[in-house]
Amino acid sequence: MDIKLDKNINTPLYIQIYTQIKNLIENNHLKEGEKLPSIRSLAKKLKVNNITIVNAYKILEEEDLVYSKEGSGTYVSTKSIPLNLPYIENESIDLMTSGILTLSKNSINFASVSPIPELFPIEEFKQVLIEVLDRDKGKAFVYPEINGYTPLRESISIFLKKNYTTDVDKNQIQIISGGQQGIDIVAKTLIQPGDYVFLEDPTYSGAVAAFKSRGANIIGIPILENGIDLNTLEKYINKYHPKFLYIMPNYQSPTTYSYSEEKKEKLLNIAYKNNLYIIEDDFLSDLNYTDHEKLPLKAMDRQDQVIYIKSFSKIFMPGIRIGFLTVPCILLKDITKAKHLTDISSSGFIQRAFDLYLRRDLWKSHIEHIISVYNKKYNLIVNEAKKLQKHNVTFSEPKGGLSLWLKLPKDINTFELYEECTKNNVIIVPGEIFYIDNNNKNKNYIRISFGTVNEEQIVDGFRVINNCIGRNGINGNAKFIPFI
């Protein structure tokens, strides 16, 4: 192992050692399973203290590049794809570009709900960007209002009325830098360490992470095909007195389930009776492949108790990093404060451009276009998934959104299936990683998303899944390395 130290530069020695070993591993000069030199021998060779080597190995271990065996030494880790909970989810960055998953270029990625760049209305958006620069000049880059650029809040108020028959005053709209920030800001506003918060189970891991980071106790309420289990909800409200309930009423992630109208009404009444805030995360409502209206829960809220978080990442472009949330009057001050200490304000330039985009009424043709593209993919993928019924794979048709939630027979180990598919360049997501409660039954699901894949890939990908399920050996012992 060839390591050169430079004692004349600022970089600490342990960092120099760490970096060089990391490079050796990444470039395969150190192979999987290979043993690293002992701490003492490497320290001697490099003429440094033992502690310097200890520190370098510690970071390598923290990054899962190596692991240590008690009494034996340090070894290069096996390159497993780290199915890290926070990174596979609806609002996730594209797994491939993130480097979290290193997929070969021709992988078929059923893990991503991100739209493909070809669907972005780049030309139209470029026009409004340029127009804003010409119109506002330097003003486009001053600090905007903390709660957001006023004309955009107006546009969004109109947007809500027109598209979702939802009345929200512009002064109750807070602009956010994407849906995840909305979750973070709500967490900052409402959660004190030790508080209980409720989520659907399974759910979006990015919300779980944000709430946990504030010291919340996380309670999962099972979600059924027509929405959250209200009996459990009521029982748990009395037991835990939660700060809020976080839900995705339309095309829930990962289950793809939508709440029935009846359940929505009952849920609101429970919330009103118990003085419970509902955080509604809406990132997909618009992708509706039926003729029936699909409204947010917020549209039915009579008592200003639903905090509606809207992300445009999936239905417009992830890179816009602009969304909004609706703020109950009583929380206006606290939400503004939380937004201010989070990032002062969201990009005024992009806010101005998005405002113009909405005012120009460019939204309608855009959303119609992407619905027609996704609808086609949806029909194809439902068709392909039905072919798995011969293996006793079942699912309910969401008729919207970007995923299917396939229930597998109990004798199929979804992590093994995931590994088998990965070997064949097809990436699926084992459902188990979305669950809060490890004791929850009936977890034998996989999530198949079609945000990124094209039609040819859908067909090819399902052929692989079909083969892998049909093959022997899937129901053996999982070799999956548990996520953190």
Next chain:
Amino acid sequence: MDIKLDKNINTPLYIQIYTQIKNLIENNHLKEGEKLPSIRSLAKKLKVNNITIVNAYKILEEEDLVYSKEGSGTYVSTKSIPLNLPYIENESIDLMTSGILTLSKNSINFASVSPIPELFPIEEFKQVLIEVLDRDKGKAFVYPEINGYTPLRESISIFLKKNYTTDVDKNQIQIISGGQQGIDIVAKTLIQPGDYVFLEDPTYSGAVAAFKSRGANIIGIPILENGIDLNTLEKYINKYHPKFLYIMPNYQSPTTYSYSEEKKEKLLNIAYKNNLYIIEDDFLSDLNYTDHEKLPLKAMDRQDQVIYIKSFSKIFMPGIRIGFLTVPCILLKDITKAKHLTDISSSGFIQRAFDLYLRRDLWKSHIEHIISVYNKKYNLIVNEAKKLQKHNVTFSEPKGGLSLWLKLPKDINTFELYEECTKNNVIIVPGEIFYIDNNNKNKNYIRISFGTVNEEQIVDGFRVINNCIGRNGINGNAKFIPFI
């Protein structure tokens, strides 16, 4: 008082009442000090429950629009400018555009350190924005890497080397959506409820707010003209075992003090000895009006223990909402996780444009231009401030940055001075609001910033300050309404 309720719309009745009373107050139909109808009488008149009126009045009170006198009733508040701690500070949004301060258009605003739009390199930036769109098309709007667009991290690594002789590998750079987000992410990564963190006293209130929001105990260490008081620091380290020390080594806000080289060296040694992280917030180092180099503390850090947060808001454009922080290797994973749960990633579009801007070497001429503009204003303001010496006002010349920190004689009440100046359309900032420790002595300062004012305003503004200090009555009882 004319209020109309519509029971057929979704907006709750108490919100309808709140909104209409708010409008009446804002449009001066309800005057300052005027008594609102009693709860019972208004409820009767509007045919609603008493509790509906109670709720409406509660929100009005929360927003400081009204106040209640025990046993007497509810009254319209006096319109004081809420000198709210989180809103007057270095990274603050422009106070005027924020609506926090409602200044008349011809106010002379010595409270803002924000640059004026005329200084923004809009034409150059527009060119790189368009170039990015033409070059990358839809890719400009996909999710970028959580830690930031790789070419930008490279450009910044080069930028650090070239401008600050500071070596930081691109893999140790985390792109952030402005300096405040850097503070929030560090807080998320390092603070558990109950932890102690140290800050200079006085300091930036946005940092205090972010740390408090994570449940930290805040300890202020007095700052002297050559940097933080090391004796107190060492004593307190042993007593409190803090998670980190947050400082602004160059042109500290609000004091404008810079650390001496000797003090920097000593401070680093204390940090190394005690395993203490130093969070260096740098938003002004570049605005140096001397020929002597002004390097960040990070440039001297040999043990990867300074977390350097760089904001471009003051030296480029606030609206860019892009900055970076340097990450100790051992924290890489945790910082990435914290960034992910904060907002997934910063705008890839703006990151790509800023990368091109740096690569085109447009930075140098921009920074030289703004230094020359600010230097001129600086010389003028120092000259004007010296005229206050006849009133025993003293200050040390920072020779950089965007503010002066004027020490007033003890018999002048800075809050009264603030009110007097405000009446004359000149906005200054009483130094006391920046202090953590209320028992701290020698607080008789005001901060005068010249980010926004022009030369004529500087002269006119100082004439007002001069008159107000010279006048009788400033040293009476303060009528200032304390901030929260």
